[in-house]
Amino acid sequence: MFGSMGGRVAERLADKVCMVNGAASLIGRAVADRFAREGAVVVGVDKLAHSVGEQVVHADLTDESAVEAMYREVVRDHGRLDVIYNNVGLMDRGDRSVLEMSLQTWRNAQEANLTSIFLACKHGIPHLLATEPTGGSVINAASFLAAVGSATAPMAYAAAKAGVVQLSRDLGVHLARSGVRVNAVLFGPIETPQQREILQRDPSVLEKRLVHWPMGRFGTLDEAAGTIAFLASDDAGFITGAAIPLDGGITEAFTVPE
Ligand SMILES: NC(=O)c1ccc[n+]([C@@H]2O[C@H](COP(=O)([O-])OP(=O)(O)OC[C@H]3O[C@@H](n4cnc5c(N)ncnc54)[C@H](O)[C@@H]3O)[C@@H](O)[C@H]2O)c1
Numbered sequence: 001m002f003g004s005m006g007g008r009v010a011e012r013l014a015d016k017v018c019m020v021n022g023a024a025s026l027i028g029r030a031v032a033d034r035f036a037r038e039g040a041v042v043v044g045v046d047k048l049a050h051s052v053g054e055q056v057v058h059a060d061l062t063d064e065s066a067v068e069a070m071y072r073e074v075v076r077d078h079g080r081l082d083v084i085y086n087n088v089g090l091m092d093r094g095d096r097s098v099l100e101m102s103l104q105t106w107r108n109a110q111e112a113n114l115t116s117i118f119l120a121c122k123h124g125i126p127h128l129l130a131t132e133p134t135g136g137s138v139i140n141a142a143s144f145l146a147a148v149g150s151a152t153a154p155m156a157y158a159a160a161k162a163g164v165v166q167l168s169r170d171l172g173v174h175l176a177r178s179g180v181r182v183n184a185v186l187f188g189p190i191e192t193p194q195q196r197e198i199l200q201r202d203p204s205v206l207e208k209r210l211v212h213w214p215m216g217r218f219g220t221l222d223e224a225a226g227t228i229a230f231l232a233s234d235d236a237g238f239i240t241g242a243a244i245p246l247d248g249g250i251t252e253a254f255t256v257p258e
Contacts, residue, residue, distance in 0.1 A: 012233035014039030017078045021061055021120050022088030022141070024050035026192045027224055031085055034225035035232065040083070043074050061088050061116040068123045081127040083232045086140045088116045089161075091198075095154035109156035114163040121171060121182070128180050135179025139231045140168045142184040144247040165243045172241025181240040183231055188247025191218035211257050214249035 020032045023044030032042045032052045044053030047060045059066045090112035094105040117140050128136035146161035168184035227246050245251050
């Protein structure tokens, strides 16, 4: 079946060189796996030890000289770069209301969620522009929290993700005639152990939240990876500067308990 984990998929990324920045997480790995199954040469990057991708890179994506060197190496080794998926992100435990937050928590969130993507775009996109035929796709991980106001949001994280959305919008429009597309993805809750842990610290939390999730469930890794692969591929050739909701309808909904 097309699109299912382990099943047949279209080979939309045949011979394309695709970076997955922040590859060591479950979503990063699922996307890397999907890219590979669609025919891509995958380069996986993370600051943590990992073995994701045909080429495995260990780098701190907030370190400008490391990021610049990493892209140079990838293009030297593979001769081209076609896709950059910026999965990188961080949600700090101390991240809650601004009124209760330390400056360090704020700075950590901006660095890991926004500066990392700024650097990936600044040093990666020139290689997309230099690859023949000129073009490519950049997909930046944001969150549905960047599209709504929330009474309980981790506010540093949400502000950083809103920055990711605007950066993607600006770059998408700025580069629209170059063939390079830039989009953000507004992730809703995807089934990962971290998500479960956050939501199940207090058992009533998940129950309260589910009321506001129109589909009443987490998104799957397969659904997340399939959407990112679509945006990476030429099938999404007319989509740029967009913030694509991948959230089971959360940002479209007004829901009240029955
Ligand atoms: N999982 C969800 O339900 C959900 C919901 C909303 C948004 N998101 C966003 O989607 C993306 C993927 O989610 P996830 O659950 O896989 O996130 P995650 O936090 O588990 O993974 C992010 C990866 O980025 C890496 N990373 C962080 N800082 C780095 C740095 N400075 N240098 C190199 N690597 C670094 C981490 O090691 C990790 O492997 C994230 O950006 C997240 O904020 C996820």
